[in-house]
Amino acid sequence: MVESCHPDPAIRRLVLTYLADLIDAAHAVGASRWAVTVPRRDCLRFVAGFYFVFDIYRDAVGLALQRETLPPESVVRLQQLDDWERWKFKSYAGAVTCIIPADQFSELSSLTREASLAFTHTAAKSARRVHNGSRSAHCTGALAYLRSELQRDIPEPIYDLPGPDVAEDLDRVQREDIEAALTTFDIDRRGTSGWQNWEHDAVYRYVITRDGQRYPVKEIVRIAAGVSQLSSDRARRLLDRLGFTIEALFDATQRVWLFQANPRFYKLAERVRGVTPGTEDDWAVTRYRDEMKAGDRVLLWQAGQEAGIYALGELIAAPAEHTYAPEDIPPWLDVPPGQPATVWRAPFRYTQILVEPIRRATLVEHPALQKMHVLRAPNGTNFRVNSDEWAALQEILERSSPPGPTSGLNPFYPLADCAGDTGITEAELARWLRAIERKGQAVLYGPPGTGKTFVAQRLARHLVGGGEGFVELVQFHPAYSYEDFIQGIRPQSLADGSLTYPMVPGRFLDFCARARAVTDTCILIVDEINRANLARVFGELMYLLEYRDQSLPLAGGGVLSIPANVRIIGTMNTADRSIALVDHALRRRFAFLPLQPNYAVLRQFQSERDFDADGLVSTLEQVNREIGDSSYAVGISFFMRPGLADALEDIWRMEIEPYLEEYFFDRREVFERFRWEKISARVTL
Numbered sequence: 079m080v081e082s083c084h085p086d087p088a089i090r091r092l093v094l095t096y097l098a099d100l101i102d103a104a105h106a107v108g109a110s111r112w113a114v115t116v117p118r119r120d121c122l123r124f125v126a127g128f129y130f131v132f133d134i135y136r137d138a139v140g141l142a143l144q145r146e147t148l149p150p151e152s153v154v155r156l157q158q159l160d161d162w163e164r165w166k167f168k169s170y171a172g173a174v175t176c177i178i179p180a181d182q183f184s185e186l187s188s189l190t191r192e193a194s195l196a197f198t199h200t201a202a203k204s205a206r207r208v209h210n211g212s213r214s215a216h217c218t219g220a221l222a223y224l225r226s227e228l229q230r231d232i233p234e235p236i237y238d239l240p241g242p243d244v245a246e247d248l249d250r251v252q253r254e255d256i257e258a259a260l261t262t263f264d265i266d267r268r269g270t271s272g273w274q275n276w277e278h279d280a281v282y283r284y285v286i287t288r289d290g291q292r293y294p295v296k297e298i299v300r301i302a303a304g305v306s307q308l309s310s311d312r313a314r315r316l317l318d319r320l321g322f323t324i325e326a327l328f329d330a331t332q333r334v335w336l337f338q339a340n341p342r343f344y345k346l347a348e349r350v351r352g353v354t355p356g357t358e359d360d361w362a363v364t365r366y367r368d369e370m371k372a373g374d375r376v377l378l379w380q381a382g383q384e385a386g387i388y389a390l391g392e393l394i395a396a397p398a399e400h401t402y403a404p405e406d407i408p409p410w411l412d413v414p415p416g417q418p419a420t421v422w423r424a425p426f427r428y429t430q431i432l433v434e435p436i437r438r439a440t441l442v443e444h445p446a447l448q449k450m451h452v453l454r455a456p457n458g459t460n461f462r463v464n465s466d467e468w469a470a471l472q473e474i475l476e477r478s479s480p481p482g483p484t485s486g487l488n489p490f491y492p493l494a495d496c497a498g499d500t501g502i503t504e505a506e507l508a509r510w511l512r513a514i515e516r517k518g519q520a521v522l523y524g525p526p527g528t529g530k531t532f533v534a535q536r537l538a539r540h541l542v543g544g545g546e547g548f549v550e551l552v553q554f555h556p557a558y559s560y561e562d563f564i565q566g567i568r569p570q571s572l573a574d575g576s577l578t579y580p581m582v583p584g585r586f587l588d589f590c591a592r593a594r595a596v597t598d599t600c601i602l603i604v605d606e607i608n609r610a611n612l613a614r615v616f617g618e619l620m621y622l623l624e625y626r627d628q629s630l631p632l633a634g635g636g637v638l639s640i641p642a643n644v645r646i647i648g649t650m651n652t653a654d655r656s657i658a659l660v661d662h663a664l665r666r667r668f669a670f671l672p673l674q675p676n677y678a679v680l681r682q683f684q685s686e687r688d689f690d691a692d693g694l695v696s697t698l699e700q701v702n703r704e705i706g707d708s709s710y711a712v713g714i715s716f717f718m719r720p721g722l723a724d725a726l727e728d729i730w731r732m733e734i735e736p737y738l739e740e741y742f743f744d745r746r747e748v749f750e751r752f753r754w755e756k757i758s759a760r761v762t763l
Contacts, residue, residue, distance in 0.1 A: 080122060080223065083136045089180050093139055094227055096187055097124055100132055100198045101224075101232060107202035109236040113216040116490055116544045117598070122220060126201040129173070132194070137180045140164070144196035145174045152189040165433070173197060217490060248312070251302050253320045259302035260288055267297070277327060283310040283472060286322050295324060334375040334463040335393075336452055337361045337424075346380040350389045350431050358394065360423040363460045367397040367422045376426050377463065377471070379452060386435035387471075389428055397424040424460075436474055439629065442636035443583055443591040446470035474595070491543035496536050500529070501679030510537065513669035518626055519646035521607060524673035526737075527713020530649040531605055533673060538601035538647060545598030547643065552585050552602065554610035560584075560617045565634045581634045586619065593641045600644050607648035612664055623667040652709035675702065680714040687720050694726070694761040697752070701738070704748050710741060726761065730754050 084090040104112035104126040112126045124132040133140030142165075148156070156162055161177035178186050216235060224232045267273045268291075276282055282294040299313035314324055339346035353359075363370065376391035400423045441447040447470050451461040463471075493511075497504045514520045514537070522530040538549040552563075560566065561584060568582040583591065586602070593600040613620065618630045618638050623646075629639035648668065677695045684691040694717060702711040716729055731754050742749040750756070 080134055083120065083122075083134055084180055086180070089183060091227070092184060092187060093134060093180075094224055096139075096191070096194070097132055097134070098224055098228055098230065098232055099191075100124055100126075100194060103195050103198045104131075104202040105233045105235070107199055109233070111202040112235055114220045116217050116220070117546075122217075126198050127203065129197075129201040131198050131201055135177070138177050139180070139183055140175065140177045141190055141194055142173055142175050142197050142201070143190055143193035144200060145172050145193075147193040147196040148174070148190075152193075155189060156186065172200075248299070248303050248316060251299070251316060251320070255302040256298060256317065256320060256322065259298045260293055262301050263293055263298060264291070283327055284314045284324050285327050286317060286324055294327075333369065333371075334377065334468045335366070335370065335424075336377045336379050336387075336450075336461040336463050337363075338379045338381055338452060338456070338459055338461065341380055341382040341384070346378055346388050347384060347435070350378070350428075353389075353428050353431065355429055355431065356427060358425065358427045359391075360400075360425045361459070362421050363397050363424045364422070365458065365460055366462060367424070370424055371396050375463075375468070376424075378428075380435075381456060384435075385438035386440075388432055388435045390430040390432075391426040391428050394425040394427055397422040399423075432475075436471070437594070439637055439639050440474065440591055440594050443587045443638075444470060444474075445580060445582055448581070448636050488539075488542045488545060488547070491536075491539045493540060496540045500533050500536050501676050501682070502533070507537070507540075510669075510671050511541070513671065514541070514645055514647065517667070517669045518640070518644075519623060519648070519667065520669040520671055521648040521650050522671050522673055523650040523652055525675070525709055525711040525713055526651055526653050527715040528673040528675055528711075529713070529715045529718070530651070530673055531603070532715070534603050534605075534647045534649050538603060541599050541601055541645060546596045547593070547598035547600040548596075549601045549603065550585075550589055551605055553605040554607055554615070556609060556611075558610040558615055560615055563615050564617050564619065564638065565632060565636070567634075581636075587636075587638070590639070590641055590644060593644050596643070598643060600641075602644065602646050604646060604648040606651065608650045616664075620664070620667070674708060675711055675713045677714065680717060683718055684722060687722070689722050691717070691722075697757050697761050701752055704752075705741060712737065723762070727754060727758065730757075730761075 080090065080094070084093055101112065101114070101124065104124075107126075112124070115123045115125060117123050120136050122134040123130055129142060130140070131142050156176055159176050159178065159182075163174050164177055165175045176190075178190075216237075218234065221232050221234060276294055276297075277285075277292065282296055284295040285292045286295055286298070287293070295317055296310045296313045299316055317324055341347075361376075370393055372393055372395050374393040376393060377387050378389040378391060379385070379387050399420055401420045438453070441450060442453060446466050447453075450463070450467055452458075493504050493507055497507055500507070510520065522534050524530055535549070535551075541547075542549055561568075563584045563586050565581055565584050565587055567579045569577050569579055589600070589602050616623070618632060619640075621630060622628060622638060622640050626640050626642070629637050632638050675698065677698065680698075681691050681695060684694075698712055698714070702708075705711055712734060716733055717726070719725065722729075735749075735753065738749050738752055
């Protein structure tokens with residue numbers, strides 16, 4: 079992978095040497111505090127403590143640097159990079175990050191080296207041991223490659239050192255740990271540039287107070303427990319258990335407003351790239367100006383094809399009248415030529431610039447947000463946001479806030495391990511994975527007992543391995559409907575006993591909304607996909623499965639689109655419904671991956687458990703030759719279990735015989751040849 083990312087041998091050696099030096103620095107701090115992971119197929123990542131330190135990308139490297147260690151002349155040069163300060167670490171204000179193109183690394187590596195080493199040292203000290211996600215994803219093969227390429231000793235991390243597991247640290251936090259964390263916040267956080275406006279950040283929803291100073295609940299618990307990510311609600315519950323008085327940071331008397339930009343006149347998406355929290359601005363307001371006051375929250379929204387929330391702000395004062403001279407009238411203001419124009423403008427300051435905007439598609443798929451005024455009646459410059467909508471937006475902001483890069487990583491699951499677990503060759507699995515990537519969705523099909531669901535889960539585990547994506551399974555059945563999968567009306571009782579009938583997202587809409595909160599691959603496994611009426615269940619999704627870069631309005635309101643990181647894997651039992659009977663339009667949209675009984679896998683599995691399966695395999699082969707139709711063959715998963723010798727008779731009598739009796743209902747003599755009494759001597763030798 080590294081060779082394909084950096085084909086030039088000289089640059090590759092420089093990059094690998096740089097990485098090896100950082101590993102040595104982290105190992106000197108603590109042998110259990112670093113890892114080398116593979117979060118994506120085109121990325122090798124070095125992690126120290128809770129932070130990413132060094133990434134190897136295709137034709138580039140990503141760095142995290144200690145700001146105070148960088149000489150001013152180095153900062154001036156690095157700021158010329160397109161991706162200077164690419165990420166922000168909320169819990170590490172003294173860090174800066176950048177991406178350096180490969181052809182500039184020879185020049186810039188000397189400028190960044192000391193700052194990289196300093197960051198590595200501090201990052202490794204940030205935890206008693208490396209984050210669990212990185213620990214489980216550590217790639218020993220990468221270190222072997224480094225040793226081979228550089229011909230130097232590279233240490234291995236040692237994870238069995240004594241000390242508490244990070245996953246258990248929240249339960250171990252005591253009141254004195256919190257008191258110490260408050261002091262740490264005062265020394266290391268308060269007053270630094272990254273924390274000057276934390277009280278305006280929607281991610282920090284609760285505070286505690288000591289000696290007249292406010293502290294963010296979420297960050298204090300992170301410091302005390304040594305964890306990188308946790309929710310505000312979980313942090314609040316912990317401090318409440320320890321007896322601290324917690325206040326909501328958001329004042330209930332403050333209102334929340336949404337200010338909308340028309341991209342024909344004002345390109346908000348471009349504007350926010352050039353501002354930082356604290357920058358002051360103003361906005362024309364035509365409604366609610368008598369209700370707006372200093373301290374109110376502001377959401378900055380751009381309309382159009384790239385519609386979404388791009389930044390947050392806070393009103394500095396109530397709106398005031400502003401008169402334009404005739405020559406200064408902006409193009410969006412329609413007044414007679416030569417006449418002055420008076421408008422009301424609300425002064426505000428930016429408090430948060432979102433790394434990724436909250437897109438319109440996310441709002442229309444959220445039950446609490448899909449009826450926001452800006453979605454239902456989008457004409458206007460400013461809108462009211464109610465308390466339920468603001469609470470839902472805070473949850474989205476907290477979930478999508480850029481985490482420490484190692485947070486929540488799935489264990490890496492190599493293709494070789496997948497091949498070993500499934501008995502399918504790496505070459506065949508690789509071919510299937512290419513089909514899933516090409517089409518975006520595939521169906522594993524075959525007769526009963528061939529391990530379709532097992533293989534689907536292993537393929538999904540490989541696809542999300544090393545990333546922050548997730549896997550979910552939904553099982554279709556004849557009663558499964560469009561309302562269950564896409565959206566539908568669901569009666570809900572209110573406190574007064576009356577009923578309301580909201581439009582509620584189904585499993586797929588909910589899955590897509592959560593998949594948008596991460597960048598890595600997310601897999602939806604649809605088990606028994608052919609048991610439902612697919613044309614009815616999928617609805618508008620039928621079109622989007624083929625045209626994945628588009629979106630469609632839904633009959634019940636909102637818009638349906640498939641995030642680019644979503645893959646769908648279905649399983650189909652051909653004994654229930656032949657693939658030939660599947661709608662041709664649907665067949666064109668999926669790749670179909672066949673699974674047949676793999677007798678070698680059964681032999682190997684039982685051989686490892688001291689059971690000779692040769693007689694059983696021979697009998698199964700005879701049975702399937704008599705069946706003569708691969709769609710109805712008897713699979714091996716009936717017998718993929720330990721202790722088969724004791725259970726084999728029951729399995730054959732209660733699971734295999736009823737199936738054969740039904741299949742050979744008009745050929746009774748064939749069924750009789752495969753009764754347990756006739757085959758038991760052969761299969762139990």
